[in-house]
Amino acid sequence: MFGLLGKKAGMTQIFSTDGEMIPVSVIQLGACQVVSKKTKKKHGYSAIQLGFLPVKEKKLSKAELGKFKKNNLSNYKLLREFRLEENFPLAEGAQVTANVFQVGDMVNVRGLTKGRGFQGVMKRHGKHGGPASHGSDFHRRPGSIGMRTQPGRVNKNMKMPGHMGDETVTIRNLEIVGVRVEDQAILVKGAVPGSRGSMVEIYLPDPKLAQREAFKVS
Template identity: 50%
Template sequence: MNVALLGKKIGMTQVFDDENRLVPVTVIEAGPCPVTQVKSTEKDGYDAVQIGYRPQKEHRLSKAALGHFKKAGVEPVAELQEFRTNGDAELSVGDILTVEKFEEGQKIDVIGTSKGRGFQGVVKRYGFAGGPASHGSMFHRRGGSYGMCQWPGHVIKGKKMPGHMGDVRRTVQNLQIVKVVADKNLILIKGSVPGSRGSLVTVRTAVKNKVAKA
């Protein structure tokens, strides 16, 4: 069964594995996530489970949201998200999902919003080499020729140019869980994940995990 949890990125650190090798890890505080709604193909047209994260004060929510939580019998939360289950979910409204749904060595996907870099040029945004740095070239960190004079007479769609960098939704696939600390709702994941410290992330079972053939 596919499992997903909402969480918060704590930061990065390093741990030693069983073979005394240094492993860089990202610490994520995931869950507990109450199940607020279960959707089915017969009623909603598709199978999905809606989960919540991070307790929220009632006066910060709308009456519609409070009614939704009251119907589910769960405490109000600040974040809501749903994930597909393909009809194999053994979950009910009111269930609490925790990091115990995951185990060490498991492959997962992490979804988050990358850090915003503001307006950047092509050298930082795309890694352009730039031009000569001296001898009066007057061409240092520019992008070069962007369009054509006669035909087609405009900049081709998709041309790499200066612009807003970062602050986009990104998914990193097939990351490995190094350790699960259930009593503190922590997951230690090998490598880096999108987002800044404190940002919202989604941890789910890897959808493209390739199992090695014997």
């Protein structure tokens, strides 16, 4: 599926034309240059590889640099691949701009959620806990975790306390409410995973994508 890389710039609110307030996440698109193309013949699958976060030459190893030198590209810190048909109209070195997105598109956004550390069962799984007062000694505990000698063990996948966050999450079907070509940024309705400044992958699941105006130019 086609996708681009971006940096979560943060959230704000905008107004729709009929005065309704819309919560939006602002995603600043990365350099979005096609670093290389994988082909079925050579690699066993077809994909485009995009670079994110330009870096100085001295920050990379020779092996990493070779990749960029070969095609005369700028250097990137991070690379991500998106599986695509081989005939997709994007050549190596091509630069993708924000105008591949259109207002009204539904996208999936994937990112690494904020780490929350070791959390109890109420925050982590939304269990209700016990009453706060009236002499209750049962506040934020999980309650019973099983039966008795039959089955004599705790069921698998029992919701228990533990580490929360810092996992890759995809939020599906987020509507694009704004495209800012001059800023290389898009506005997405709702929240996306991660802290401000963290990298997100934006997937655009449109089967007719290759026919869009934006790709005809590049």
